[in-house]
Every structure is written in structure tokens, then in C-alpha cells.
Amino acid sequence: MSWDVRCVDVGKRYRVSAAPRRRSLADLFSRPSRDVWALRHITFDVERGGVLGVIGPNGAGKSTLLKLLSGITAPGEGEIRIRGRIAALIEVGSGFHPELTGRENVFLSGTILGMRRREIAARLDSIADFAGIGAYLDVPVKWYSSGMYVRLGFAVAAHLEADVLLVDEVLAVGDAEFQARCLRRIQELRDRGVTIVFISHDLGTVERMCRRAILLRAGRIAAEGDARDVVTRYQRLVTDGVLTAGGAPAEDRAVAITGLAVLDAEARPACVARSGDAVTLELAMQVARPIEDAVVQVMIYSYEEGTLLSECTTPAGGITLRPGDAAVRFDIESLPLLAGAYTLGAIVRPRDSQRAIDWWFGRTTLHVEGGPPTHGHLALPYRWSLARVSEPDAVRSR
Amino acid sequence: MPTPSSTSAAAELASDLPDGRRERVIRPPVFSPAAAFHSMAALPDHWDLFYTLTLHRIRVRYKQSLLGPAWAVLQPLATLGVLTVVFSYIARMPTGGVPYALFALAGLVPWICFTNAVTTSTQSLVSHAQLVTRVYFPREIVPLTYVSAAAVDGAITGVLLLLLMAYYGVAPGPSVWLAVPILLLLLALITGFALAAAATNVRFRDVGVAMPVALQLLFFASPIAYPLETVPARVAGLYMLNPVVGIIENFRRVMLDAGPLHAPSLTVSIVWAALLLPAAYAWFKQVEATAADVV
Numbered sequence: 001m002s003w004d005v006r007c008v009d010v011g012k013r014y015r016v017s018a019a020p021r022r023r024s025l026a027d028l029f030s031r032p033s034r035d036v037w038a039l040r041h042i043t044f045d046v047e048r049g050g051v052l053g054v055i056g057p058n059g060a061g062k063s064t065l066l067k068l069l070s071g072i073t074a075p076g077e078g079e080i081r082i083r084g085r086i087a088a089l090i091e092v093g094s095g096f097h098p099e100l101t102g103r104e105n106v107f108l109s110g111t112i113l114g115m116r117r118r119e120i121a122a123r124l125d126s127i128a129d130f131a132g133i134g135a136y137l138d139v140p141v142k143w144y145s146s147g148m149y150v151r152l153g154f155a156v157a158a159h160l161e162a163d164v165l166l167v168d169e170v171l172a173v174g175d176a177e178f179q180a181r182c183l184r185r186i187q188e189l190r191d192r193g194v195t196i197v198f199i200s201h202d203l204g205t206v207e208r209m210c211r212r213a214i215l216l217r218a219g220r221i222a223a224e225g226d227a228r229d230v231v232t233r234y235q236r237l238v239t240d241g242v243l244t245a246g247g248a249p250a251e252d253r254a255v256a257i258t259g260l261a262v263l264d265a266e267a268r269p270a271c272v273a274r275s276g277d278a279v280t281l282e283l284a285m286q287v288a289r290p291i292e293d294a295v296v297q298v299m300i301y302s303y304e305e306g307t308l309l310s311e312c313t314t315p316a317g318g319i320t321l322r323p324g325d326a327a328v329r330f331d332i333e334s335l336p337l338l339a340g341a342y343t344l345g346a347i348v349r350p351r352d353s354q355r356a357i358d359w360w361f362g363r364t365t366l367h368v369e370g371g372p373p374t375h376g377h378l379a380l381p382y383r384w385s386l387a388r389v390s391e392p393d394a395v396r397s398r
Numbered sequence: 399m400p401t402p403s404s405t406s407a408a409a410e411l412a413s414d415l416p417d418g419r420r421e422r423v424i425r426p427p428v429f430s431p432a433a434a435f436h437s438m439a440a441l442p443d444h445w446d447l448f449y450t451l452t453l454h455r456i457r458v459r460y461k462q463s464l465l466g467p468a469w470a471v472l473q474p475l476a477t478l479g480v481l482t483v484v485f486s487y488i489a490r491m492p493t494g495g496v497p498y499a500l501f502a503l504a505g506l507v508p509w510i511c512f513t514n515a516v517t518t519s520t521q522s523l524v525s526h527a528q529l530v531t532r533v534y535f536p537r538e539i540v541p542l543t544y545v546s547a548a549a550v551d552g553a554i555t556g557v558l559l560l561l562l563m564a565y566y567g568v569a570p571g572p573s574v575w576l577a578v579p580i581l582l583l584l585l586a587l588i589t590g591f592a593l594a595a596a597a598t599n600v601r602f603r604d605v606g607v608a609m610p611v612a613l614q615l616l617f618f619a620s621p622i623a624y625p626l627e628t629v630p631a632r633v634a635g636l637y638m639l640n641p642v643v644g645i646i647e648n649f650r651r652v653m654l655d656a657g658p659l660h661a662p663s664l665t666v667s668i669v670w671a672a673l674l675l676p677a678a679y680a681w682f683k684q685v686e687a688t689a690a691d692v693v
Binding site for chain 2: 072075080082084086090097099112
């Protein structure tokens with residue numbers, strides 16, 4: 001298979017001394033230092049048009065890998081090959097100058113990212129649109145709100161033409177609606193055949209965005225392969241000893257949850273939905289033994305605080321599940337969530353017990369883009385009409 | 399659309415693939431003139447960045463100041479005023495019949511360009527840490543834009559010099575065209591110092607601290623406020639090793655028609671530039687590879 005990104009036995013070593021940031025001539029002679037490998041023996045390929053997820057705990061070397069791929073710093077050993085124009089989707093608002101206008105700063109950071117002035121000029125409207133700063137384009141950015149500032153910085157990066165795109169923690173940027181817009185943009189680029197390396201803490205998004213993934217742990221590749229499998233491996237790593245699984249080991253469970261997906265109106269898996277959309281939450285299970293009193297629940301939590309917002313549940317009396325693959329679907333006619341990020345969880349339990357047969361947490365994220373309303377806590381489905389009290393036969397409109 | 403492909407921090411080879419894409423190979427850095435030459439050849443790809451950043455330096459410098467761009471004129475005038483008061487009223491400096499203000503300004507034109515460029519570019523990589531750790535672009539662009547912004551300062555001072563020459567009725571001599579190669583030589587020297595200082599300051603911040611003192615010393619060790627002839631013969635050999643002596647002295651001579659070229663000092667300047675510029679660039683590229691780890 002033809003690849004766009006190839007790493008062969010790549011390593012990066014940092015010299016750690018007592019005062020790593022303040023370097024002076026005196027330090028050179030006096031300070032003992034030792035080497036720490038931030039990354040070692042990293043070997044992988046990303047095929048053309050492929051999307052590779054990179055996950056792992058903090059300090060595992062994810063960001064170092066991104067710095068090596070983008071050329072920000074050089075590897076200590078090994079070899080990296082990249083085919084085509086590379087771009088990093090990161091927030092570069094830090095390169096903005098407060099006294100310059102938004103427009104001037106777009107040119108500044110655009111050229112820093114490797115765009116031509118001509119290209120920037122051609123995309124200026126689209127960039128301002130994406131950032132949602134419209135009328136403020138000619139105002140010095142020191143008058144911007146911090147949200148506008150960040151959005152504009154990111155919007156420039158989102159408009160790079162690239163063959164290979166590096167994405168680092170996109171969800172750390174901007175408000176929920178802007179995050180959803182960024183994800184959609186990445187999806188577009190993916191669908192257009194751009195090769196993507198996607199670094200994120202958001203396992204659910206990695207799972208849906210990427211076909212393959214690698215798990216970094218203490219600077220080494222701990223797992224590599226199908227994104228679902230790698231996310232599962234990572235989750236076991238995280239939950240082992242932290243949460244106690246509700247039931248018996250996986251092989252002894254009567255029911256094992258195999259997936260929780262959000263489907264759009266055409267029954268396609270979706271990362272991003274819109275307030276008021278018709279969506280389906282689908283919980284896939286593998287049933288090993290028949291069970292007659294199963295209660296299946298899907299919960300929706302806020303992404304930030306983890307507050308339980310709502311749950312969908314099968315009847316309290318229990319349903320019958322027969323051996324084989326099963327899927328429970330909850331159809332939501334009009335998604336009542338406002339713009340934001342949400343986490344979905346699921347649980348399968350017997351009717352009379354809170355002890356789970358199996359559970360599923362922290363893997364499915366739903367990003368919602370706003371429609372009306374934009375204020376409040378939920379998006380009620382409603383119709384409206386105009387009525388006049390004095391004339392009962394007034395024209396009604398939907 | 400043809401797109402620039404950055405040459406990266408590391409030693410690297412670029413080759414074109416059959417489909418027109420460029421393949422970049424990133425390896426651990428090695429100190430090699432060939433790699434440095436290769437990165438230099440890729441610099442024209444980044445012209446847009448160089449242009450935009452230079453424009454940015456010039457635009458930003460006097461923002462939120464009351465006098466704005468007037469400072470570009472006031473700064474050299476202030477230095478000139480001090481020198482003129484000290485050396486033509488308090489102490490009399492022999493200048494071979496040239497009015498002292500004109501004499502000093504002719505020396506200040508290359509000097510201001512030099513000192514502004516070296517001072518600002520020394521801190522350039524460190525002060526752009528936010529960018530250096532987040533985005534890759536050829537880092538030499540940063541000090542180079544400070545050099546070009548300083549060249550604009552020099553040009554403004556140059557216009558002042560022409561005005562002052564007109565005021566005193568001093569016409570340039572027939573060899574005035576030599577000012578062009580002399581200024582190009584100055585530019586090469588400045589670039590060499592700027593790259594070396596910026597790179598070294600990433601590793602050793604001592605450079606940034608020592609730079610103002612060193613430049614002050616260099617100011618008095620250069621024939622700006624006084625003519626070259628006043629330097630005592632027994633220290634002249636050592637004095638001539640100063641790379642800017644040849645430029646300042648000869649620039650003044652060709653501009654004010656004040657004698658033939660001073661060949662020994664000019665030769666020293668040429669040798670400095672020829673050795674320093676390539677060495678500084680190779681050193682810069684070497685430091686650049688891991689600059690993001692230490693800034």
C-alpha cells in the first residue's frame with residue numbers, strides 16, 4: 001500500500017538537567033545532565049488517505065511525535081518520511097500581534113503556516129466566516145474577546161491546503177459549537193482524501209474519525225491496529241484498578257456491549273449532529289445466554305462536567321434478549337440538546353438489580369452544532385403559530 | 399496550486415515523486431555545509447513569509463507611540479545631537495574640513511543599521527518561542543526580517559544624510575557608486591552576526607545580556623565619532639580587526655568625497671564577511687534543529 005507518512009525506528013531524546021530552561025555558559029561546565037527518551041522505537045506507516053489516531057496518557061510522547069512529524073524539532077535517531085505538503089491544525093493565535101487588525105494577523109499567521117499571500121487573500125472571507133468574526137476583521141485583535149482570538153487563529157490553520165494534516169487536541173480550542181465546526185472540517189478533509197494524523201484525548205472521536213490508531217505509553221508504541229481495538233486496549237489500561245467492572249469477566253457475561261453509536265436520519269454513524277435533528281442511539285450487544293429480564297439504558301452526560309442530562313431506557317419490566325448479535329435502538333425525533341459536546345454511556349442490567357451485566361462509558365462522544373434556540377438548557381421540539389383572540393378562524397401557520 | 403514545502407530543521411533530502419508531490423526525509427541533524435546550502439536554496443519558497451514579517455516589524459514598531467514613525471528619524475538625530483555637542487563644542491574633533499554633524503552622520507548610517515539589526519535579532523528566536531515551539535518554518539526568516547527592518551532604518555538615516563549634505567552644500571564625489579558594494583558588504587556582515595547571535599542566544603542567554611555592552615564597546619572602537627587617522631599607530635593593527643571599521647570609514651569617504659578607499663580595513667571587512675556568513679548560517683541550522691526544545 002502506498003504511504004504518505006512513514007516513521008522508522010524514530011527516537012527523541014531530551015537532556016534533563018537541574019535547570020533545563022536557563023542555559024548559561026556556567027551551566028555547561030557544572031551541571032550534570034542525563035538523557036531521557038521521550039520517544040523510542042517508533043515505527044509506523046500511514047497510508048495515503050488514511051487517518052491514524054494517536055492516543056495515550058499525558059506524557060506518553062504524543063505531542064513530541066507531532067513536533068517531530070511537523071519538523072518543529074529534529075529526531076535523535078531514526079528516519080521520518082513525509083510525502084506531500086504537510087500542515088498542522090493547531091491554534092496559532094499566539095503568533096498574532098495585538099496591535100494589528102484581524103486581517104493583518106490572518107496574513108501574518110497564514111504565511112507563518114506556509115501559505116502564499118495570494119492563497120490567503122482568496123480565502124480571507126471563508127476564514128472570517130469560519131471564525132465567525134465577520135465585521136471585526138478590520139479591528140485590532142487586542143479588542144477581540146478571547147474566544148474570537150482563538151477562533152481566528154484556528155480558522156487560518158483550518159484553511160491550509162495540505163496532503164498530510166496533523167491535528168493535536170482540537171477539542172481544547174474554543175467553545176462547543178466551534179469545536180463541532182472544526183470536527184466537521186476535519187471530516188471534510190478526510191473525505192477529500194487528506195492523510196491525517198489525529199492526536200486526541202477524546203477516545204470516542206478517535207474511534208469514529210480514525211481507521212487505525214496507535215497507543216503510546218511511556219514513549220513506546222504499546223498497541224497498534226484497528227482504532228476500535230486500540231481504544232479498547234487503552235480503556236482497559238485506564239479503568240483497570242480505577243473502576244470495578246460491574247459483572248463477571250467478559251467471556252462469562254451473558255451480554256457484552258460491543259458498541260454504542262449515534263446514527264443520523266439515514267442511519268449513518270455521525271460524529272456531529274444538529275439541535276433538532278432526528279437521531280438514533282444504537283447499542284450493539286453480543287448475547288451469550290438468553291436473558292428475559294434485561295433492562296437496557298443509554299445515558300447522555302455533559303462532556304465537561306459529566307452531569308447526567310437524560311436517559312433512554314427499555315421498559316422497566318425487562319425485555320428478552322436471545323443469543324447472537326442484538327441491537328437496541330432509541331429513536332429521537334428531534335434532538336433536544338443545545339450546541340455542545342456530550343458523552344454517552346450505556347448499561348445492561350437485570351430488572352431487579354443495579355448490578356450491571358455490562359457497561360459502556362467514556363467512549364462515545366456526541367458533538368452538537370447549534371440551531372435555534374441558542375440560549376437555555378435544552379432544545380424543546382415545538383411548532384409555532386400566530387393566532388388572534390378576536391378571530392377564531394385566523395390563518396394558522398406552522 | 400504549487401505549494402512551498404518547508405525544509406525542516408533536521409538534515410533532510412527532498413525528492414520529487416512521480417505524482418508531483420515532494421518527499422521529505424527527516425533525520426537526526428548533522429553539521430554539514432551541504433545541508434546548509436540545501437536549506438538556503440529552499441529559502442526563496444518562503445519569500446511571502448519574509449515579506450509579511452518584515453512588513454509586520456515595520457508596522458508594529460511604533461504602534462501606540464505618540465510620535466509614531468517620526469521616531470525613525472528622531473532616534474538617529476538624537477544620537478547625532480549628542481555626538482555633535484560633545485565633539486564639536488566641548489571637545490574639538492579634527493574632521494578634515496567636513497562639518498562635524500555631517501561627518502558623524504555619515505558614520506552613523508551604517509552603524510545604526512548594524513546595531514539595530516544585531517540587537518533585535520539576538521533576541522529574535524527566544525522572543526518568538528511561542529511560534530518556534532508550535533509551527534515549523536525556516537527559523538532564519540525571523541532574524542532575517544529584523545535585518546531587513548534595520549535596513550529600512552538605515553535607509554531613513556541615509557535620507558537624512560543626503561539632506562544634511564544638501565544643507566552644507568557638500569556634493570558626493572565621483573566614487574559615490576562604491577557606496578552600493580560597501581552597503582552590500584555591510585548587509586552580509588550584519589546577516590552573519592545576526593544569525594550567529596540569534597542561534598547562540600538560544601543555547602546561551604549570556605549573549606543577549608552581553609550584547610548591549612559589546613555593541614557599546616564596538617561603537618567606540620569604530621571610527622564613527624572620530625576619524626580613523628586619530629587612532630594611535632601602535633594599536634592600529636588590533637583596531638583594524640574590527641569588522642565594521644572598513645565599512646564605516648570607506649562609506650564616509652565615498653559619500654563625502656573625503657579621500658581614496660582605505661584598502662587595508664576594507665579587506666579585513668571582506669574577509670570577515672566571507673568567513674562569518676557561511677559559518678554563521680551552518681551554525682544557525684545546526685542549532686535550529688533542536689531550538690524548539692530549549693527556547
